[in-house]
Amino acid sequence: MEGGKREEAGQSSEKSFFVVDGDDQGEDVERNEIIGDFVPAPPVPLKDQLEKDKDDESLKRWKEQLLGCVESDLNGQMDPEVTFHSIGILSDDFGEIITPLPVEKIQNGQPLFTLKEGSEYRLKLTFTVLHNIVSGLTYTNAVWKGGIQVDRSKGMLGTFAPQREPYVHTLEEETTPSGVLARGVYTAKLKFEDDDKRCHMELNYSFEIKKRC
Secondary structure, three states: OOHHHHHHHHHHHHHHHOOOOHHHHHHHHHHHHHHHOOOOOOOOOOOHHHHHOOOOOHHHHHHHHHHHHHHHHHOOOOOEEEEEEEEEEEEEEOOOEOOOOOOOOHOOOEEEEEEEEOOEEEEEEEEEOOOOEEEEEEEEEEEEEOOOOEEEEEEEEEEEEOOOOOEEEEEOEEOOOOOOOHHHEEEEEEEEEOOOOOEEEEEEEEEEEEOOO
């Protein structure tokens, strides 16, 4: 949220994922001309993919290794299931604080964490993916103070295959503002969506910025 540094990071993120320049549009036109009336095949559950050539044990193990899962983890479901297990805050002020999800204190509006003005911090997420691949998982984090939106960041987490072990992902570094007006309690909304506009989590939370002693 700090002036120049924060603004530069936000512009880079938005340009990477939301802006299409003239050259990209030309490539899309050429690609459409080549494809013509091609209609992509409907999505296939990963369970069906694993069951193909099921008599070939080496091929089956290779598919399971590639996908990061085994057939018992799949149920033929078409849509991926993304479950967020914890949210953490990393800061030089206090190290690391991990909070399991969901938690009552977030829902009750109490501050999830407290930072000093001018502090650098990162949000850390732990989540699992089940049943199918989640493609293009992105996040938006909007922040308000006194009912006025003061910051909004966007970013890409990536594409993840289903697997038993949870993924751990750290978001881009943020810097808290400084000064008398910057101190106080902020509210925020963290939202995660994939390429198909499925919302996998929407988390309302609050945090506080205090004076640096």
